[in-house]
Amino acid sequence: MKKIIAASLLAFAAIGASAAELVTNGGFEDGGAGWDSTATVGFAPISAYINCCGIDGSAYPAANGVAAAFFGWGQMAGGTLFQDLTTVANQTYTVNFSYGAISGSALQTLTVEASNGQSLLSSLGVSAYGTTNQAALVSPYSFTFVATGTSTRLLFRDTSLTSDNTDALVDNVSVAAAVPEPETYAMLLAGLGLMGLVARRRKA
Secondary structure (H helix, E strand, C coil): CHHHHHHHHHHHHHHHHHCCCCCCCCCCCCCCCCCEECCCEEEEEHHHHHHHHCCCCCCCCHHHCCEEEEECHHHCCCCEEEEEEECCCCCEEEEEEEEEEEECCCEEEEEEEEECCCCEEEEEEEEEECECCHHHCEEEEEEEEECCCCEEEEEEEECCCCCCCEEEEEEEEEEEECCCCHHHHHHHHHHHHHHHHHHHHHHC
16 A cells, blocks of 8 residues: 555656746846857847837736847847757647737747757747737747657747848747646546555455
């Protein structure tokens, strides 16, 4: 019976560990720490746009922090931003992030990719028109991928045709293993209970 209890504790511990955050500095509050990027990607507070666009950052939702990663630095499109994550093979992960465009009204586009260094595991394309509405600068997006090894690269690729007077921005990047549904917990508990019942009968 002790072995069964130990097994159940390990199972629940594994489930809890699987939901741990994998991304370092996903809110970019520490600038580009933890990320690799091209020169056309910058890290700054939303208020950095006050001189050109009158955006002081005070209306940017507090849940987003005050900073973000910006594509189109120097009016140049085509930048990339990536981070290598520690993953577990065959585990499903959910990627969450926010995307939008600031200042001018040009259309901005972005492709987000999860790859293992040799092949693409999953990707998502998003787009946004530039705006000065601080409260609605970004919208949330998500997609999933199944890891094939111990390292997975999460990469954001700016695919905009132009970034003149408009910068795309990424914020709130988060990656965690998919959390089991309540039914999964129920099945686990039922299985452990059945094991306990079998163990008792054997002792009897």
